[in-house]
Amino acid sequence: MHLFNTLSGQVEPLAPSDGATLRMYACGPTVYDYGHIGNFRTFLQVDVLRRFLRSQGIAVRHVMNVTDVDDKIIRNASAAGLAISDYTRKFEKAFFEDLDALQVEHPEVLARATEHIPAMVSLIERLAAQDIAYRAEDGSWYFRIARFPEYGKLSKKDFTGIADGARIDVDEYEKDSARDFALWKAPKPGEHRWDTPLGPGRPGWHIECSAMAMEYLGDSFDLHAGGEDLMFPHHENEIAQSESASHRIFSRHWFHVRFLLVEGRKMSKSEGNFYTLRDLLLRGYKPSAIRMLLISVPYRQQLNFTFEGLAAETVAVERLRTFRDRIEKTHWPQRPDAGDGLAVSDVAAAARESKARFTAALADDLNTAEARAAIFEMVRFVNARADAGALFESDKADVLDALRHFDRVFAVLDDHDAEWTRFTLNWAEREGRLQEAAPEVLATRDLSDAQIQALVDERSQAKRTRNFARADQIRNDLAAKGILIEDSKDGVRWRRK
């Protein structure tokens, strides 16, 4: 496949350099709060990448870090009167629950910063041995940027002005250059600290990722991913640290996912358009629709997240699910003129073409918009043939195969939505946040499937006796609680809206 590489500024082939396994590192969450939809756009796009690679038969070794110590965590934990690990554990757990709700595959390796302090220390020691890392008067360690001439090659910034190492003491600490960044931070009074050969303190953010990536993937690996904001300084610093230590190319390929807008504006707490995944689930939006929306706009485009768009994706996902059900569960007629049995029907041909177009679109820099268009075109065509009585049992395999292929990457066809909504409501109840749930969502919660089925059956009975007033009453009551009843030739079906 081909993928844009931030480092070269070009779309380039991507393949495992060892010919077997694609080794990739993706910056994970800092677990100080619940994840928001912006976070998840990045994780979802990385998921699309790894799912597509795997669907193409490429093995993936994906390492993701969890930053479970940083300034914010230390501040919040002490404000809550908790040990750092007690504070972060809750949000780390919530993060993985959110990934599960969104059908995001877990990485092969999960690396917590606090469990890799020795690797970070030894990396800093390697740099210190070359005088690239130096200790400041307060006990913090810094990276000497003037010693890495390529600094800026990822973010395309020009730092030649500071390469002379002119001493600029604008900081509270004694750095040799204002641009030099912290590798190891001396502890402040009362702060959690690790006692190491470097002295007491805690790791800087950037050294974390370098140390853990190199520990699990080697000095040099295939791909490094993250949100666009991480390009500078985080990833630039990772490159500087790692390549200074190893004298090898750190990551060959850099994958950056663009930020999203919410209702046309930057998402921020002050704008009032800041949403965690859980906020949306409490409002009754489905995880499948959120996944579909966040995936459908190619990763290099800014995505405008709107509630109208989310509602649209809910319908789009439902249409695909209905289509699969229809194809799978209907007993289609045998083809009348099977003839030589070699000719490919127009339906089968359309399905194969759709599958090929889908794969080609994703192979072309992960064009998810084009890929899903290929599937929807097949859906429309096959539905039309089915309505015309020209869909046959022998076409089924190709159509379902194309859908399976689609869903290995998009992962929206299997319906886990109600399950996650219920999970989120239970969580909200424990957290005392149930009042944030939409009334319709709460109403549905108290209705078990059996109760709904009983009402649906009662309505069918009422219809049979032509008691339409009672039938309509039940239908309206259920609708008010978010339950939709659908009558079809094959019987009555209901679902949670």
Next chain:
RNA sequence: GCACCGAUGGCGAAGUGGCUAACGCGCUGGUCUGCAAAACCAGUAUUCGCGGGUUCAAUUCCCGCUCGGUGCUCCA
């Protein structure tokens, strides 16, 4: 302020130097239905932010402008 990215129908968006500008939603009409809803089908941009240029030909390339976003500081 400096640097970079984007601007396509009501909304979200794909795409291309010339063929009918994908796809989803919405809307309108139809099929189905006791009526609805759902489901399905069909129709729905003489036009790609504005101005100029290059070209036989530009939405697509170049320049300027306007607007939106991002980085330069924590941020997915």
